[in-house]
């Protein structure tokens with residue numbers, strides 16, 4: 001069996017987010033859950049046209065699918081979501097600056113207001129899912145999605161995400177999802193990654209206009 005999809009390396013050491021997210025949580029979340037999505041995806045796409053497709057294209061092509069293709073969507077989206085989540089977090093203190101900071105001020109009033117909206121979205125997501133900062137129609141906004149669903153499937157530019165599946169916080173916070181959200185949003189968000197994602201969109205818009 002070919003294995004076209006690989007588990008991408010973490011952008012930091014597995015204990016780097018401690019104590020907000022412990023090395024034990026990372027060992028299960030990355031080493032077991034994320035790895036399992038990669039392994040299951042490789043099994044599901046074996047011998048299909050999806051084996052030669054980019055991960056993003058698979059997610060977009062299967063977002064409304066049923067049956068086996070729904071399983072492909074769930075696993076492909078979770079591989080993408082988790083890779084995006086790891087890169088949304090950093091142990092280094094970063095701050096929104098430049099054009100990202102201006103866009104946050106314009107659309108939320110400030111970083112504190114944006115963080116409050118992300119916390120609310122993460123708390124309100126019933127069951128498993130994700131809270132997102134996205135850029136859509138020239139405006140930043142906060143969205144929440146259930147299970148493996150991702151704004152990227154609809155072609156929406158994602159800037160940051162926070163995983164609110166129980167496996168993301170149960171070992172460290174038990175059932176206290178709000179405490180996990182408060183700590184992660186306050187201490188670990190990678191604003192430089194968000195700025196890069198916003199800049200990519202501007203380059204794409206300029207390229208399309210030329």
Ligand SMILES: [Fe+2]
Pocket residue numbers: 029033082163165167168
């Ligand atoms: Fe997760």
